[in-house]
Amino acid sequence: MALILDNIGKHVALTPAEEALFLSKLEIRHYKAKSLVLQAGEVCTHSYFVNSGLLRGFTINDHIVEHLMSFACAGWWIGDMYSLLSQQPGTLFIEVLEDAEVVLLSKTDQEELYTAIPKLERFFRILTENSLVANQERLMDNLSLTAEERFEKFCKRYPSLIQQVPQKQIASYIGVTPEFFSKMKSKLLRK
Amino acid sequence: MALILDNIGKHVALTPAEEALFLSKLEIRHYKAKSLVLQAGEVCTHSYFVNSGLLRGFTINDHIVEHLMSFACAGWWIGDMYSLLSQQPGTLFIEVLEDAEVVLLSKTDQEELYTAIPKLERFFRILTENSLVANQERLMDNLSLTAEERFEKFCKRYPSLIQQVPQKQIASYIGVTPEFFSKMKSKLLRK
DNA sequence: CGTCTATTTGAATGTACTCAAAAGCGGTGG
DNA sequence: CCACCGCTTTTGAGTACATTCAAATAGACG
Numbered sequence: 001m002a003l004i005l006d007n008i009g010k011h012v013a014l015t016p017a018e019e020a021l022f023l024s025k026l027e028i029r030h031y032k033a034k035s036l037v038l039q040a041g042e043v044c045t046h047s048y049f050v051n052s053g054l055l056r057g058f059t060i061n062d063h064i065v066e067h068l069m070s071f072a073c074a075g076w077w078i079g080d081m082y083s084l085l086s087q088q089p090g091t092l093f094i095e096v097l098e099d100a101e102v103v104l105l106s107k108t109d110q111e112e113l114y115t116a117i118p119k120l121e122r123f124f125r126i127l128t129e130n131s132l133v134a135n136q137e138r139l140m141d142n143l144s145l146t147a148e149e150r151f152e153k154f155c156k157r158y159p160s161l162i163q164q165v166p167q168k169q170i171a172s173y174i175g176v177t178p179e180f181f182s183k184m185k186s187k188l189l190r191k
Numbered sequence: 192m193a194l195i196l197d198n199i200g201k202h203v204a205l206t207p208a209e210e211a212l213f214l215s216k217l218e219i220r221h222y223k224a225k226s227l228v229l230q231a232g233e234v235c236t237h238s239y240f241v242n243s244g245l246l247r248g249f250t251i252n253d254h255i256v257e258h259l260m261s262f263a264c265a266g267w268w269i270g271d272m273y274s275l276l277s278q279q280p281g282t283l284f285i286e287v288l289e290d291a292e293v294v295l296l297s298k299t300d301q302e303e304l305y306t307a308i309p310k311l312e313r314f315f316r317i318l319t320e321n322s323l324v325a326n327q328e329r330l331m332d333n334l335s336l337t338a339e340e341r342f343e344k345f346c347k348r349y350p351s352l353i354q355q356v357p358q359k360q361i362a363s364y365i366g367v368t369p370e371f372f373s374k375m376k377s378k379l380l381r382k
Numbered sequence: 383c384g385t386c387t388a389t390t391t392g393a394a395t396g397t398a399c400t401c402a403a404a405a406g407c408g409g410t411g412g
Numbered sequence: 413c414c415a416c417c418g419c420t421t422t423t424g425a426g427t428a429c430a431t432t433c434a435a436a437t438a439g440a441c442g
Contacts, residue, residue, distance in 0.1 A: 059331055059335075061331075061335040062335075063335075065335065067331055067334045067335055069327065069330075069331070081320065081323055081324050081327065082324045082327070082328070085320055085321070085324060114313065118309045118312070121309070121312055121313060121316060122305065122312060124316060125312060125315065125316040125319065128316065128319045128320050128323055129272065129276055129319050130276070131323055132272055132319055132322055132323045132326060133272050133273045133276060135323060135326045135327060135330060136260065136272065136273070136326060137273070138330060139260075139326060139329060139330045139333065140250055140252075140258055140260070142330065142333050142334065142366075143258045143333065143366045144250075144252040144253075144254075144256065144258055146397075146398095147397080147398075166419090166420065166421090167420080167421075168419095168420065168421080175333075175334045176398070176399085177398075177399060177400080178420080178421075178422095179398095179399075179400080179401095179421085179422080179423085180397090180398055180399065181421095182420095182421055182422055182423080183398095183422080183423080184398095186422080186423095337429075337430095338429080338430075357387090357388065357389090358388080358389075359387095359388065359389080367430070367431090368430075368431060368432080369388080369389075369390095370389085370390080370391085370430095370431080370432080370433095371429085371430055371431070372389095373388095373389055373390055373391085374390080374391080374430095375430095377390080377391095
């Protein structure tokens with residue numbers, strides 16, 4: 001469990017006793033590639049932290065088109081924030097792209113920990129703030145950049161993912177169809 | 192200062208002493224319509240809470256096109272989250288659309304309050320979580336809905352703003368040009 | 383009343399999508 | 413080990429949604 005403690009240690013300093021209490025609330029699960037950690041329609045009851053492997057979070061719209069919200073590599077948190085907060089059925093699918101070891105923290109444990117260890121509330125506050133900033137930037141990129149520019153930015157930010165995931169999923173993250181993405185890519189390579 | 196205390200009271204319960212401490216950190220400023228509360232290039236040093244009036248937050252891209260990030264009516268918080276967190280020069284302009292009374296909370300005070308009154312850290316965590324959920328939904332809407340559908344959703348969510356702000360700004364929020372927005376609107380009215 | 387900005391309208395253009403079909407690639411079973 | 417199946421990627425033609433540029437009209441404000 002070194003990874004998750006490192007992750008937290010980047011923002012707050014827990015005492016050994018606090019670390020022990022925190023760890024006691026965690027559950028570890030192993031998922032095979034292509035399995036689903038969470039399905040749309042379910043209520044999201046946990047936050048997920050990726051120890052190893054690779055996950056993706058996506059939604060499916062009315063026209064049966066997938067939209068990729070986020071990837072989650074080792075060291076990243078993922079969950080259906082809307083469903084987790086509201087405890088309403090969610091819209092997010094979380095799928096395993098590569099065999100993964102995932103740490104689960106239940107919503108109730110998480111909220112109890114906020115009170116027991118205020119530093120953890122601080123940690124999740126900071127985590128959420130950073131997500132919000134990243135999300136705002138992505139929204140602005142979608143409003144002001146062309147698909148080509150968004151792709152270039154994606155390559156710079158997540159160079160490892162480009163080899164790792166099927167390109168139709170990068171297309172979906174960028175916000176274009178796989179067909180268009182393919183054409184765009186070959187145009188870029190010809191330069 | 193009833194509004195801001197109400198706002199906080201929706202999520203956490205402060206004691207009178209805590210309320211007094213919190214209030215002592217706040218500064219009130221009055222802004223005239225068309226003035227700027229914050230400019231791109233500046234470091235954002237405060238969180239802003241709108242007591243009355245109306246603000247907008249927007250960015251300007253390389254092609255001199257404005258993109259509206261958010262409106263802020265009475266009872267809403269606004270700020271350049273990226274700049275506030277990183278203390279780097281920001282990209283957000285915050286402009287006054289209607290004469291406004293604004294409450295300022297400096298970053299340093301805010302962080303001191305997190306420690307002095309953990310319930311305030313909880314409050315801002317919840318605030319940020321809700322912003323994130325709203326932002327994620329807006330991103331998905333931009334990826335999966337047409338401009339017309341986004342406009343209809345905007346009308347349902349912010350009915351009062353439609354009369355209140357120039358429609359070029361609604362166009363910018365939706366993510367289309369004012370010309371296209373005008374055509375789209377007249378097409379909708381013809382139905 | 384005049385000026386400045388916002389809105390409307392039109393024509394031409396571009397970016398990205400849809401549909402269809404072919405080619406490539408990877409895993410699985412015989 | 414290779415043949416086949418399913419899924420991903422590529423390519424092409426036609427189309428749609430939204431943009432750009434230009435000009436006219438309407439509104440707001442001093």
